[in-house]
Amino acid sequence: GQQLNQSPQSMFIQEGEDVSMNCTSSSIFNTWLWYKQDPGEGPVLLIALYKAGELTSNGRLTAQFGITRKDSFLNISASIPSDVGIYFCAGQGLRTSGSRLTFGEGTQLTVNP
């Protein structure tokens, strides 16, 4: 089945540093989504990408959809303590309402003040 490889598994950074994480797949996805999950909570949608090569920003977050449709990266600039959490990428095969998501294994981010 489809699998997403997300890296790195964990990151330890100082407040103010920039962060980059990425996801790769052996399969093509039509949509890439990036989520953040805090302990005991459900994932919260950060950014959605719909077109190959698309670059989208949401505040300090920037994400890009790879040209091959098999990869995506997420950058966080000027990290702050509340950025701590687990970041997941998710791919969606069909650009129609309600298609299943395939998730990566997550990147655990720790920000030291």
Next chain:
Amino acid sequence: DAGVTQSPTHLIKTRGQQVTLRCSPKSGHDTVSWYQQALGQGPQFIFQYYEEEERQRGNFPDRFSGHQFPNYSSELNVNALLLGDSALYLCASTTGLGEAFFGQGTRLTVV
């Protein structure tokens, strides 16, 4: 506007028992999906409901079943619980663009 709501938030069941989890989607969303998230892993797709029918199903046994009601709310039922069914169960409702919004989850512990 309420987001996706799930109940209960926590549940402890004994091996062999049956459990029902509930989900109300975000207003205006007609598609509901269920995911299982084991500790330290990403969510795994269980199934999806649209217009009261199961539209897609992941690699989960028949012990996992569901239902969607006319008001788009949904239930996830798990029969003959195993210790390995212990996980966070997430419900997501979806926009027309395919963006999935998740509830806070139900933490199921099987003892």
